[in-house]
Amino acid sequence: MEIKRAAEIIRNGGVVAFPTETVYGLGANALDAQAVAKIFELKERPSFDPLIVHLAAPAQIFDYIVNSQCMLPLQQTYIQWLTEKFWPGPLTIVLPKNTRIPDIVTAGLPTVALRMPDNPVALELIRLSGCPLAAPSANKFGCLSPTTAEHVRKQLPELECVLDGGAARVGIESTVVSLQEDGFTILRQGAITRTDLEKILPVSGRAVSGLPSPGLLKSHYSPAKPLYFPGQKEVDKARAGLISLRGENTAGYKLTATLSPSGDLREAAANLFGALHKMEDAEIDCIVAEPVPETGIGLAIMDRLRKAAYRWKTP
Numbered sequence: 001m002e003i004k005r006a007a008e009i010i011r012n013g014g015v016v017a018f019p020t021e022t023v024y025g026l027g028a029n030a031l032d033a034q035a036v037a038k039i040f041e042l043k044e045r046p047s048f049d050p051l052i053v054h055l056a057a058p059a060q061i062f063d064y065i066v067n068s069q070c071m072l073p074l075q076q077t078y079i080q081w082l083t084e085k086f087w088p089g090p091l092t093i094v095l096p097k098n099t100r101i102p103d104i105v106t107a108g109l110p111t112v113a114l115r116m117p118d119n120p121v122a123l124e125l126i127r128l129s130g131c132p133l134a135a136p137s138a139n140k141f142g143c144l145s146p147t148t149a150e151h152v153r154k155q156l157p158e159l160e161c162v163l164d165g166g167a168a169r170v171g172i173e174s175t176v177v178s179l180q181e182d183g184f185t186i187l188r189q190g191a192i193t194r195t196d197l198e199k200i201l202p203v204s205g206r207a208v209s210g211l212p213s214p215g216l217l218k219s220h221y222s223p224a225k226p227l228y229f230p231g232q233k234e235v236d237k238a239r240a241g242l243i244s245l246r247g248e249n250t251a252g253y254k255l256t257a258t259l260s261p262s263g264d265l266r267e268a269a270a271n272l273f274g275a276l277h278k279m280e281d282a283e284i285d286c287i288v289a290e291p292v293p294e295t296g297i298g299l300a301i302m303d304r305l306r307k308a309a310y311r312w313k314t315p
């Protein structure tokens with residue numbers, strides 16, 4: 001579907017799925033509480049889970065956060081450093097919100113999560129819509145995130161408009177950071193790592209105010225089948241699928257998915273949700289996932305796998 005037509009749907013208070021560099025989003029006008037309510041309905045998302053607001057330019061941040069005069073100069077400097085270095089890109093920044101952002105977007109929190117996606121279709125959609133887009137990942141709550149338009153259609157077949165931008169380049173949801181006067185706190189791991197962030201600003205010594213980020217839920221992003229780490233449970237390999245980094249130790253499994261033959265963790269991240277969707281759709285009883293090295297984006301991969309496995313842990 002054309003971007004122009006999708007923007008028209010957004011302007012009329014509707015909901016549209018669109019590609020970003022991380023995962024596909026389910027967007028509506030972030031300034032229209034009724035439009036945003038439709039996202040929660042479609043996703044079957046609990047109202048305590050706040051949404052990310054997507055912008056088309058860094059300067060738009062200041063339209064939606066507390067008056068810059070109330071802000072400490074250091075916090076403003078940090079915003080500038082972060083956006084110069086990482087926007088457009090897979091970094092979401094949580095800041096105190098102003099009244100233009102309806103409470104439904106932030107689930108009543110005094111803060112709003114903002115991000116400028118690095119995808120030409122997404123940016124064009126935001127520009128043509130003439131408003132920021134509130135958008136969670138375009139999946140049912142708690143289920144696998146979509147990295148292709150096909151994945152979106154699988155979980156949300158009732159959706160009228162799905163813009164197709166091909167497979168997502170990064171493949172894992174954005175890093176979410178809370179920005180305070182003295183530095184940052186990571187609320188969700190992603191392609192931009194703590195080491196990347198520490199190069200330009202300090203780690204905050206303060207606790208994040210309000211509720212902890214639902215991104216910190218222990219169980220999330222689950223496939224519709226049990227997922228185990230090797231050795232966690234005895235499985236019948238002939239009825240199981242194996243997800244591994246380099247495609248090793250595959251003997252006996254009914255189905256296998258290799259994340260990156262060369263062991264490149266960025267490539268692995270880009271292939272992770274595709275592999276999980278493939279396993280979810282296959283005729284197998286369970287999924288075994290080999291751990292990956294926990295360096296760089298490997299931390300975010302393991303975070304998603306642990307959340308997927310958590311439901312199936314025996315106490």
Ligand code: TXA
Nearest residue numbers: 022024025050051111112113136137173174213214215
């Ligand atoms: O890569 C992404 O971030 C994708 C694409 C579509 O942009 N979006 C995404 O949205 O993953 P969602 O709704 O699935 O995840 C948003 C995360 C959640 O973990 C939520 O708890 C956190 O951001 N979040 C949103 N607003 C927040 C706030 N005010 N304070 C703390 N955490 C917040």
Ligand code: MG
Nearest residue numbers: 136137145173
């Ligand atoms: Mg999500």
